[in-house]
Amino acid sequence: MSSDSRIMAYEAKPDVCQPNGSAELPMLDVYMPMMKSAAIISAGRLGLFEALAKGPLLLARLAEDVKASAQGVGPLADFLVTLGYLEKNGECFANTASTQRWFTSAGKVDYTPGLLWTQEAWPMMGALTDVVRSGAPERPFWDAMVEKPHLGHLFASYMAAFATDLGPDLLEHVPVSSAHCKLLDLGGSHGLHSIRFCQRYPQLSATIVDLPSALMETGTTIERQQLSQRIHLVPGDLSDCDWGSDLDLVFYLSVAHNHTADENRQILKRIGDSLNPGGLLVIHEYLAEEPLNAFHAAFRLTLLFETGTQIYPYQNYCEWLGEAGFGEITRIDLDPHEKGSLILARR
Numbered sequence: 099m100s101s102d103s104r105i106m107a108y109e110a111k112p113d114v115c116q117p118n119g120s121a122e123l124p125m126l127d128v129y130m131p132m133m134k135s136a137a138i139i140s141a142g143r144l145g146l147f148e149a150l151a152k153g154p155l156l157l158a159r160l161a162e163d164v165k166a167s168a169q170g171v172g173p174l175a176d177f178l179v180t181l182g183y184l185e186k187n188g189e190c191f192a193n194t195a196s197t198q199r200w201f202t203s204a205g206k207v208d209y210t211p212g213l214l215w216t217q218e219a220w221p222m223m224g225a226l227t228d229v230v231r232s233g234a235p236e237r238p239f240w241d242a243m244v245e246k247p248h249l250g251h252l253f254a255s256y257m258a259a260f261a262t263d264l265g266p267d268l269l270e271h272v273p274v275s276s277a278h279c280k281l282l283d284l285g286g287s288h289g290l291h292s293i294r295f296c297q298r299y300p301q302l303s304a305t306i307v308d309l310p311s312a313l314m315e316t317g318t319t320i321e322r323q324q325l326s327q328r329i330h331l332v333p334g335d336l337s338d339c340d341w342g343s344d345l346d347l348v349f350y351l352s353v354a355h356n357h358t359a360d361e362n363r364q365i366l367k368r369i370g371d372s373l374n375p376g377g378l379l380v381i382h383e384y385l386a387e388e389p390l391n392a393f394h395a396a397f398r399l400t401l402l403f404e405t406g407t408q409i410y411p412y413q414n415y416c417e418w419l420g421e422a423g424f425g426e427i428t429r430i431d432l433d434p435h436e437k438g439s440l441i442l443a444r445r
């Protein structure tokens with residue numbers, strides 16, 4: 099599908115934050131996004147979109163299926179109709195095409211884990227003012243996952259949804275040769291990228307390095323794919339763990355934004371030293387551009403809050419990669435642009 103036809107197929111949802119009349123109603127900008135998020139997250143937690151995945155349902159049946167009251171589900175479903183998440187035909191509610199595609203098991207990617215994660219992230223965001231005051235989080239985001247292990251699992255499941263969406267782009271753009279045998283997946287979390295590449299390329303074996311909190315389910319996922327002989331887990335901090343040498347392929351996918359510029363400089367240097375000649379490093383990132391668009395600006399604020407880090411411009415990566423001895427450097431902006439960019443660098 100060309101990007102033009104994809105844009106035409108996408109139906110923009112109504113912007114419910116705008117007032118209906120001519121008056122400027124300043125609190126709508128705060129109140130409506132709050133209610134919108136609360137409603138979509140509640141639908142995800144109730145399993146309401148999934149309940150409609152097989153087809154339209156009457157309110158009473160929908161309420162029964164999600165084990166909630168019809169008095170509650172009615173107002174929720176009506177609001178979701180105005181948001182463009184549900185449709186109402188006569189007395190029946192149905193998912194819109196976009197909801198079916200992105201929030202059910204019948205669609206292309208199910209981002210429901212993102213809704214469950216956002217439920218947890220929301221109260222945490224209450225501390226944003228303090229983080230802005232001090233300029234850094236009181237403690238690293240990852241510590242919360244050690245204290246509350248279910249957070250690590252939820253975050254990894256959310257990342258797995260992203261990885262399902264990104265996987266085909268990686269397979270298309272990453273040139274793996276028959277001489278490439280050893281893959282290192284830094285911050286590999288759910289393991290889906292390593293699994294996908296090992297399934298496609300039978301000569302590959304992989305090592306996944308991540309914090310223990312991110313690897314809780316990964317071993318089971320790998321076992322289910324019968325790849326335990328070829329994919330190994332190294333729980334630990336990538337800044338000081340032994341990740342091996344003689345590597346042919348290294349993934350650094352959506353991990354650079356969780357590190358400071360100095361840390362990235364050092365990590366890329368270490369990656370360069372661990373790669374065989376001809377080896378390939380693959381970075382996936384959101385590259386900062388001036389002026390920052392709204393999504394990048396929001397993400398930068400999230401990173402300040404979570405890890406005290408940021409997104410970096412392409413020039414920074416070129417500088418770090420040059421210092422680390424990488425030669426050919428290629429940038430691929432993914433389609434749609436919101437998927438971020440790949441940087442391929444050869445040793």
Ligand SMILES: C[S@@+](CC[C@H](N)C(=O)[O-])C[C@H]1O[C@@H](n2cnc3c(N)ncnc32)[C@H](O)[C@@H]1O
Binds near residue numbers: 257261286288307308
């Ligand atoms: C945004 S997620 C990306 C996950 C995966 N690479 C993907 O693309 O779907 C970032 C990952 O980096 C891991 N991570 C962050 N800092 C780390 C560190 N110092 N050592 C090891 N892993 C780290 C996190 O636990 C998390 O799994």
